[in-house]
Amino acid sequence: MELLQEFTLKDGWTVKDEKDYRIFLKGFIDTMPLGISTLIYGVVYGVMASKAGLSIFETIGMSAFIFVGASQMTAVQMIAIGSSPISIIITVLIINLRHLLLAASISPYLKDVSKKMKMINAFLMTDESYAVTYSHFQTNKPSSIYFLGSGINIYILWGSAGVIGFFFGNIISPQLNYIFDFAFVAAFIGMIVPMIKDFPTVATVVTSAVVSITGSQLITGKWYIIIAALLASTAGYIVSELKSKVEANRVIKGGIDCEH
């Protein structure tokens, strides 16, 4: 019973019985493999935050309120190069639009859940907890408590990893900054390369590279980031549309050939 009382959340939502507690724990444990990779990733974020001159409270604050790896790293890098708050917020918004996809695909499973619980689930939703929960729901009874356990796992590990990384980053001497500044370039390369699976993505990356480098020389401020992001996504979209048209034509032609 003592354990159960510990899981009473501040806003009055409580775990009703022991079964709920087990479901919560199962969600938490099932997420552990992804939690560990989140931990490693979070340490890199912490190092970057300390190198960009953030305080420990700012580093934790980002993890507590934004709670998205790629966005926090992007924000930190933009702070380091002196971007305006408004351009940082817009960039973060653009990157996070993909959450709409995750939310849309998981919402039918949360039909009978209270609005308050949905708001909490939404706050804790990340790529990781979404992936674990969605695949669990395919073969098990959907449960918002499972989703909660999964989300809390990533929240705790991500938050603590940032702190570890922050202190690690602080002990690196300033003379080595040139070397460790490369950490964020390498971290982003580590995220981008696995995303490049087809030709439209190649087109996106190349467009973004060309626009951002020209834009950074021609446009004042850091707006080139948003401009490059939007132009490059559009380029990727157009190329993939053209590609599917070409493929569709090929299928039609193939069909005609078969008739002869």
Add this chain to the structure above:
Amino acid sequence: MSIKMLIIILGAGFVTYCTRFPLILATSKGEINPGLKKFMSFIAPAVLTSLIIPAIFIREGNIDISLTNNYIIASVITVITAYFSKNMLLSVIVGICTVAILMFIS
């Protein structure tokens, strides 16, 4: 904490939450236009690339495409590592070590 940082953290936190909750609340209709879906799948590589390319090629305000720019060679080696390992931490370690080695030998 400076006011600027507070605006960034709360503002970015707010817009992020706005991308998370509306569709979770709208349970029945979970469908998104396929065109929009496709467009959104290109956003992440687009934004991430626009952040690192200038950081690699621009040194002290000018475009520097030469062998004296250690970040270029280190980036190529990092890309190769990321491609074969699909591991971010390993890519970061290899990248940093490459920059360190290039700095000491030049």
